[in-house]
Amino acid sequence: MKLSCRTFLALALAGLSLNALSAELRVITHSSFAVSKSLIADFERQNGVKVSFIKAGDAGEMLNKLILTRAQPVADVAFGLDNALVARAVEAGVVEPYTPSIDRDIRQQLPGGVVSVDYGYVTLNYDKAWFESRKLPLPRTLTDLTRPAYKDLLVVENPATSSPGLAFLAATVKALGEEGAWKFWSALRANGVKVAKGWSEAYYTDFSKNGGARPLVVSYATSPAAEVFYDKKKPAESPTGNLFLPGGVFRQVEGVALVKGGAEREAARKFVDFLRSEAVQKDLPTQMWMYPVRESVTPDPVFRHAEKPGFDNTPDERTLAAKSRAWVARWTRVVLK
The missing domain is CATH 3.40.190.10 (Periplasmic binding protein-like II)
Structure with missing residues (x-):
């Protein structure tokens, strides 16, 4: 001026x-x-x-x-x-x-x-106290998430509006292939997966650690460190943990x-x-x-x-550019409609 x-x-x-x-x-x-x-x-x-x-x-x-x-x-x-x-x-x-x-x-x-x-790494977080109190083993594969024992336990973000939601979707497609991924997501829907608009809604409203009903949430590998950092008591261990499931980790x-x-x-x-x-x-x-x-x-x-995974399932940027919108459209038909 x-x-x-x-x-x-x-x-x-x-x-x-x-x-x-x-x-x-x-x-x-x-x-x-x-x-x-x-x-x-x-x-x-x-x-x-x-x-x-x-x-x-x-x-x-x-x-x-x-x-x-x-x-x-x-x-x-x-x-x-x-x-x-x-x-x-x-x-x-x-x-x-x-x-x-x-x-x-x-x-x-x-x-x-x-x-x-x-x-960072988009991955699944779990509420340690929730699983310990119910003596429920942690899921070890993506397929486990579709089993009756884990019905209504998972919240994910909508990939149309959320970057971690899109990241997790992309990781499943990279690992399972497109048709395998749609079968997986269809099975998740049948097993009661909840879809949140974004990360804040999923983590702070739906995740059981924060008063919600879901002990499994798509979040970040750094989230357990944040739980310790913001806790006034500064616990020696985080109340949440990472689940680095094959097919469920995105860099x-x-x-x-x-x-x-x-x-x-x-x-x-x-x-x-x-x-x-x-x-x-x-x-x-x-x-x-x-x-x-x-x-x-x-x-x-x-x-x-904030442990780092030893692997990730991240498609390259060219594939993401060419395919992500089609993946989101197909995901919407499979999971929400």
């Missing part, structure tokens, strides 16, 4: 801070995005901008909003596009490629000029991208670099419960409860 000398003087005489004239950087995110307020404040001060966050639900919902508003973009930066969604975002023309200035010691990458920020890489047609391009690029900075990479593990992509950054010690 250019100011005339007269306007500048009038503002100075009025005692107004020039910070009031800072540009607004609009950042659209999924509902789980979190970075410490002090770091955001530092970014704003150093770059002369005000960051406004737009929480748009789960990542799938966020992408849908970007697509619906692409003629008049509602944001300048989008965070939360992952390897299950990025190809769709690129195909829809809602993001612009960008090469960050911080591109060293990075574990995971994303295609299409979307910049990776964190990664998710999340990224940030410039929104095509967005304003404040220079500030947007700086914000992308900011999310790759050492300070943010150290902060995000206990904020968003994902692993940092910078290899040199060590997460908080509580991540000893």
Whole structure:
């Protein structure tokens, strides 16, 4: 914004801070995005901008909003596009490629000029106390989930609106093949699987650890660590555990991208670099419960409860781009209709 000398003087005489004239950087995110307020404040001060966050639900919902508003973009930066969604975002023309200035010691990458920020593993979590109190053995295979002993015990997220929901679906297709996956999902439906709109609903409403009725939930390998971190008593063991079932593990890489047609391009690029900075990479593990992509950054010690699987069932991005929408459509017919 250019100011005339007269306007500048009038503002100075009025005692107004020039910070009031800072540009607004609009950042659209999924509902789980979190970075410490002090770091955001530092970014704003150093770059002369005000960051406004737009929480748009789960990542799938966020992408849908970007697509619906692409003629008049509602944001300048989008965070939360992952390897299950990025190809769709690129195909829809809602993001612009960008090469960050911080591109060293990075574990995971994303295609299409979307910049990776964190990664994790979508998998099943279970409520330890629930299973122990009922002396029910844990399922050992995906097929076990379709057996009578596990009827009405599982909640999953809708892959049409949820990135972990899509990730779990993709993992089952990768492991079982398309026809095998539809047979599995049909059997799950018959065995009482519940479908939630997104991760927050599944984990905080339906999961038995949080007062729901379902002791099995599609979540993240880091969720048991979060349970310990937020517990005031800091238990030696997490009350929840991971089930790394063959065919049920997806390696998710999340990224940030410039929104095509967005304003404040220079500030947007700086914000992308900011999310790759050492300070943010150290902060995000206990904020968003994902692993940092910078290899040199060590997460908080509580991540000893966030074991990593020795395998995953993640389709490549090209397959996800070509097949995921058809998978979701078929899943909807099999499970919801």
